[in-house]
Amino acid sequence: FCPGCRALQPPGPRPDLFRLMACDRSFRIDAQQLQRRFRSLQRAVHPDRFGQRPPEEQYYSEQHSSLINKAYQTLLNPLSRGIYLLELHGMEPAQETDCDTDSVFLMEIMEINEKLAESKSDDILEEIDTLIKVKQEGLTREVAAAFERDDLQEAKKLLAKMKYFANLEDKLKNKKIPS
Numbered sequence: 496f497c498p499g500c501r502a503l504q505p506p507g508p509r510p511d512l513f514r515l516m517a518c519d520r521s522f523r524i525d526a527q528q529l530q531r532r533f534r535s536l537q538r539a540v541h542p543d544r545f546g547q548r549p550p551e552e553q554y555y556s557e558q559h560s561s562l563i564n565k566a567y568q569t570l571l572n573p574l575s576r577g578i579y580l581l582e583l584h585g586m587e588p589a590q591e592t593d594c595d596t597d598s599v600f601l602m603e604i605m606e607i608n609e610k611l612a613e614s615k616s617d618d619i620l621e622e623i624d625t626l627i628k629v630k631q632e633g634l635t636r637e638v639a640a641a642f643e644r645d646d647l648q649e650a651k652k653l654l655a656k657m658k659y660f661a662n663l664e665d666k667l668k669n670k671k672i673p674s
Contacts (some may be wrong), residue, residue: 512566522642592654
């Protein structure tokens, strides 16, 4: 907001999502603090509050609201937060090919994929869902430790593994949705 006239201003060209959401630039975040900040910012700039304002401010309000949503979603999800942190450090985003040398890991992914493709019962789907969640939680802890050690290459490899499990989660969700 302009300090003089209180008119809403356009968002900056490449805002730091951590700063926007008042979080430390760290892999570990306080999800409740993030949610409070998200709600507070949305209350201030939500387009519904700018219906009677000039069209320019309405447009800026939509831009800010969209940016706040993007920041919240990016920082809330460990995978996207980790990828964003790598980008802030000037590294290429994690690719699934970053862990292609880990044949044991790739075999595990292949087995889960096969089990998922063949499964007909809800019990097996629940078992796979639990397995994926446990693996993601473990990887999230490992990524946090890698970032804390400033081992960005290791964080990148672990994030690549998280991408595989995120893809499995998507396949599982699609399988659970009745056709």
